[in-house]
Amino acid sequence: MPLLWPLLLSAALFGIGVYGVLARRNAVLALMGVELMLNAANLNLVAFDVWLRDVLVSGQVFTLFTIALAAAEIGLGLAIVLRLFRAYGHVDVDRVGGEPATVLGGVEAER
Amino acid sequence: MSTVEVLFWLLSCLAFASAILVVTTNHLVHAALWLVVTLGALAGCYLLLTAEFVAWVQVLIYVGAVVVLLLFALMLTRAPTAPEAATSTRNQPVAVGAAVATTAVLAVVLVDGFRGARIDVDGDPAGAADLIGDAIFRHWVLAFEVVSVVLLAALVGAIVLSRRGTDPSEGGG
Amino acid sequence: MIGLTLTIALPLLASLVGLAAVERIQAAWVAVGGAALTWVVTAVVALPRLGEADPVSGSWGHAWGNLDAPALTFALRGDAMSAALLLLAATVALLVQIYSVAYLADDPRYRAYAMIVSLFSASMHAVVVADDLFVLLIGWELMGVCSYLLIGHYWERSDARDGAAKAFLMTRFADVGLLVAIIVLGQAVDSYRISDVLDAVAAGEIGDATTTTVALLMLLAAVGKSAQFPLHSWLPDAMPGPSPISALIHSATMVAAGVYLVARMHPLFVASETATVALGLVAVVTMLIAAAFALAQDDLKRVLAWSTVSQLAYMFAALSVGSVVAAIGHLLAHGAFKALLFLAAGSVAHAVGSTAFADMGGLRRAMPWTFATATLGFAALPGLLPLSGFFTKDAIVGAAYDATHADAPGPAPSWLAWLILGAALVTAALTAAYATRAWRLVFGGQRRGTETAHEAPALMRWPLVVLSVPTVLMGLAVVWPGWLGGAEAEPVHSWVAVSSTLILVAIVGLTWLLGRTDEHGVTIDPATRLGPVRPLLAREFGVDAAYDRLVVRPTMGASVLTLAADRDVVDAYVRGATTGALGASRLLRWAQNRNVQTYVTVAVVGFALAAVLAGVSA
Numbered sequence: 001m002p003l004l005w006p007l008l009l010s011a012a013l014f015g016i017g018v019y020g021v022l023a024r025r026n027a028v029l030a031l032m033g034v035e036l037m038l039n040a041a042n043l044n045l046v047a048f049d050v051w052l053r054d055v056l057v058s059g060q061v062f063t064l065f066t067i068a069l070a071a072a073e074i075g076l077g078l079a080i081v082l083r084l085f086r087a088y089g090h091v092d093v094d095r096v097g098g099e100p101a102t103v104l105g106g107v108e109a110e111r
Numbered sequence: 112m113s114t115v116e117v118l119f120w121l122l123s124c125l126a127f128a129s130a131i132l133v134v135t136t137n138h139l140v141h142a143a144l145w146l147v148v149t150l151g152a153l154a155g156c157y158l159l160l161t162a163e164f165v166a167w168v169q170v171l172i173y174v175g176a177v178v179v180l181l182l183f184a185l186m187l188t189r190a191p192t193a194p195e196a197a198t199s200t201r202n203q204p205v206a207v208g209a210a211v212a213t214t215a216v217l218a219v220v221l222v223d224g225f226r227g228a229r230i231d232v233d234g235d236p237a238g239a240a241d242l243i244g245d246a247i248f249r250h251w252v253l254a255f256e257v258v259s260v261v262l263l264a265a266l267v268g269a270i271v272l273s274r275r276g277t278d279p280s281e282g283g284g
Numbered sequence: 285m286i287g288l289t290l291t292i293a294l295p296l297l298a299s300l301v302g303l304a305a306v307e308r309i310q311a312a313w314v315a316v317g318g319a320a321l322t323w324v325v326t327a328v329v330a331l332p333r334l335g336e337a338d339p340v341s342g343s344w345g346h347a348w349g350n351l352d353a354p355a356l357t358f359a360l361r362g363d364a365m366s367a368a369l370l371l372l373a374a375t376v377a378l379l380v381q382i383y384s385v386a387y388l389a390d391d392p393r394y395r396a397y398a399m400i401v402s403l404f405s406a407s408m409h410a411v412v413v414a415d416d417l418f419v420l421l422i423g424w425e426l427m428g429v430c431s432y433l434l435i436g437h438y439w440e441r442s443d444a445r446d447g448a449a450k451a452f453l454m455t456r457f458a459d460v461g462l463l464v465a466i467i468v469l470g471q472a473v474d475s476y477r478i479s480d481v482l483d484a485v486a487a488g489e490i491g492d493a494t495t496t497t498v499a500l501l502m503l504l505a506a507v508g509k510s511a512q513f514p515l516h517s518w519l520p521d522a523m524p525g526p527s528p529i530s531a532l533i534h535s536a537t538m539v540a541a542g543v544y545l546v547a548r549m550h551p552l553f554v555a556s557e558t559a560t561v562a563l564g565l566v567a568v569v570t571m572l573i574a575a576a577f578a579l580a581q582d583d584l585k586r587v588l589a590w591s592t593v594s595q596l597a598y599m600f601a602a603l604s605v606g607s608v609v610a611a612i613g614h615l616l617a618h619g620a621f622k623a624l625l626f627l628a629a630g631s632v633a634h635a636v637g638s639t640a641f642a643d644m645g646g647l648r649r650a651m652p653w654t655f656a657t658a659t660l661g662f663a664a665l666p667g668l669l670p671l672s673g674f675f676t677k678d679a680i681v682g683a684a685y686d687a688t689h690a691d692a693p694g695p696a697p698s699w700l701a702w703l704i705l706g707a708a709l710v711t712a713a714l715t716a717a718y719a720t721r722a723w724r725l726v727f728g729g730q731r732r733g734t735e736t737a738h739e740a741p742a743l744m745r746w747p748l749v750v751l752s753v754p755t756v757l758m759g760l761a762v763v764w765p766g767w768l769g770g771a772e773a774e775p776v777h778s779w780v781a782v783s784s785t786l787i788l789v790a791i792v793g794l795t796w797l798l799g800r801t802d803e804h805g806v807t808i809d810p811a812t813r814l815g816p817v818r819p820l821l822a823r824e825f826g827v828d829a830a831y832d833r834l835v836v837r838p839t840m841g842a843s844v845l846t847l848a849a850d851r852d853v854v855d856a857y858v859r860g861a862t863t864g865a866l867g868a869s870r871l872l873r874w875a876q877n878r879n880v881q882t883y884v885t886v887a888v889v890g891f892a893l894a895a896v897l898a899g900v901s902a
Contacts, residue, residue, distance in 0.1 A: 003228035007221045015214030017251035020134035022206035050237040055245040072265030078184040085188045097878030212892040
């Protein structure tokens with residue numbers, strides 16, 4: 001098959017992922033956009049690796065590592081989102097920033 | 112067009128459409144489910160590209176773990192199951208522009224560079240499990256170990272961050 | 285030389301020391317003491333100089349200036365003319381300071397007033413003894429400033445504020461003439477010293493055009509300072525100032541400075557027939573219209589103000605026909621009796637609370653001292669024998685007559701001399717009329733106002749008495765031969781004396797008859813007989829209205845325009861800078877708006893741009 005097809009698919013998915021990160025109001029949905037971007041990169045790597053028939057299979061190995069790191073990252077990212085939720089009571093990225101309603105999540109601020 | 116190409120084309124359309132739905136739908140939980148569809152379609156694409164091991168790892172980890180995590184997060188942040196009115200920020204027009212620009216740049220570069228290339232999918236699979244395993248444990252073993260340490264660190268960090276009552280300003284010093 | 289400097293330095297010092305006075309009584313002692321000390325020094329310096337032909341001059345310190353322009357020096361000159369004027373200025377200043385202690389007894393701003401009067405005294409002395417034209421100019425301008433401050437002493441009153449501004453603006457406008465004249469003279473003679481200038485004129489070194497230009501410019505300055513036509517209207521409007529100020533500044537000294545300037549620079553005028561004719565015409569017009577205006581006024585001080593303008597015109601007329609002696613003599617006599625009249629007006633105002641004729645009448649019984657001294661003043665004004673005004677006025681008329689002969693040595697052409705002679709006689713008649721009218725309206729008949737009048741306190745009475753002495757005796761001084769340093773005294777023409785006395789008596793009698801008391805004993809104003817002419821005179825021929833239309837309104841319009849331009853054009857840039865800065869800050873705020881998506885957007889767009897640029901340039 002033409003190399004371009006997976007490549008163009010990956011470019012399209014990357015653009016959609018960018019839109020998701022930039023335009024979604026909920027933090028979790030923004031993280032979904034990040035996942036899309038990572039997947040686009042993975043597809044790109046795999047396509048090139050298969051095309052080149054690399055001796056070290058570096059593209060696919062890299063893809064595996066990327067998947068593992070994505071899992072780690074999404075775990076941590078969601079823990080942070082949870083902290084954000086505990087502090088502000090919502091995860092709207094437009095409204096966070098400034099003095100949180102509760103300090104560092106879980107402890108009532110003394111006013 | 113061979114079977115592989117037709118199938119690949121169908122799966123691409125599926126992936127593309129469901130990705131669009133992920134980033135535009137108003138139902139938050141539906142977005143996660145469309146993400147499943149997208150990731151699944153991509154796994155199919157990997158299969159068609161003869162990268163079998165990557166495809167199965169994708170299904171296992173992405174669809175099985177990552178999306179589940181995302182659903183848990185949606186639950187824990189009290190995401191409404193009803194459609195939300197405003198899921199897009201003020202940024203939306205700029206975001207569309209940025210996304211289109213990025214796609215365009217990438218597409219132009221790729222088309223310009225790899226116009227006539229073809230992948231040979233009819234020979235031996237390029238991503239058979241024994242091949243990958245051989246490569247990892249022979250050539251990439253250090254990175255492999257480091258990745259496992261990274262996963263451990265992420266695990267510990269996630270636990271620390273999500274513990275309730277662990278305010279560092281509580282208690283002494 | 286030291287003495288001359290002291291005449292300037294002492295009042296200046298008194299003015300500065302007055303700054304430190306906290307109590308009224310301290311300021312009063314400093315002011316009066318300073319004036320008294322100045323008078324003593326002036327007498328010591330000036331008396332020997334009277335009658336001396338040769339001036340004494342000298343300068344302090346080195347000359348200032350660069351190589352291209354002539355140098356400025358602090359040079360002073362003492363001759364008979366400066367001596368006479370110094371004595372006049374110092375005497376009137378001392379008497380005014382004493383008078384003011386009582387006149388301004390209730391005034392909260394007395395300390396500032398006393399300080400400014402001392403400063404004024406210093407600047408008048410500087411003008412009179414200056415040998416460097418710039419020293420004269422500095423004194424001249426300082427006098428203008430002090431006049432402004434003192435006219436506006438009662439600044440709560442809008443007529444005082446307006447009068448002060450009007451006086452300052454009109455005289456300042458005329459002073460441009462003096463400044464330009466000094467600069468031109470400096471270039472022509474290559475020195476700013478008066479001695480050098482007069483020597484150059486005598487030697488005929490200055491060209492005709494330059495002489496005429498300079499003389500006309502100095503005439504402009506004198507016209508402004510001495511309130512002659514067409515800059516005559518500020519003097520009556522300066523009357524809202526305190527009466528002692530009117531006595532000091534607006535009768536005896538500052539307005540006389542214009543006469544002094546022309547007298548000092550008389551050789552310039554003699555050398556230029558154009559300037560002499562201009563001077564003569566200005567004098568003729570002014571003396572006639574001012575005397576006419578004085579006849580129609582309702583306020584005692586305004587009558588005296590127009591009278592001052594008219595008498596100054598007499599002095600200018602004398603200078604025009606070439607008789608400096610007659611002019612200075614009349615200046616001294618006028619200084620004495622006009623100051624006396626103004627101080628008497630102040631005394632009356634102190635008693636009845638206003639200066640309008642409507643509030644006066646019948647005051648001869650309630651204020652005997654004021655009545656007696658003011659009668660002397662009112663008699664000296666039209667020139668009743670044997671008071672001082674008689675001798676000096678007749679000297680002027682005589683000089684004019686002498687100049688009418690075709691082969692007369694003076695600078696004026698004979699047609700001008702005939703004009704001056706006629707105008708002088710008509711003005712003399714008018715002067716007699718308004719003097720009698722004023723005297724009758726103030727002192728004659730029955731009391732018109734409501735308040736009971738009382739005599740003035742002692743500190744106000746004694747200056748009046750002191751001033752009546754020169755009012756009576758000054759005539760003898762100016763007839764003395766050679767009193768003004770070398771020039772012979774004008775002989776008294778007997779026909780002039782006889783005819784003027786006859787005219788005087790006739791007019792006085794006529795005015796008296798016209799102003800008979802009515803059935804209640806109140807004096808009828810003789811001016812009512814003027815009929816329809818009276819409103820025209822009272823409005824002063826509408827000259828002020830014309831100035832307002834032609835000069836004031838366009839200037840105010842221009843200033844409004846300038847303000848608008850400053851606000852809308854220049855300030856718009858300033859405001860634009862603010863707006864620009866605010867707008868820029870609003871843009872730059874995006875870099876720190878705590879929104880992660882904004883940062884990522886910028887990163888993505890930046891990446892796209894960088895990639896495009898890289899692709900384009902590759």
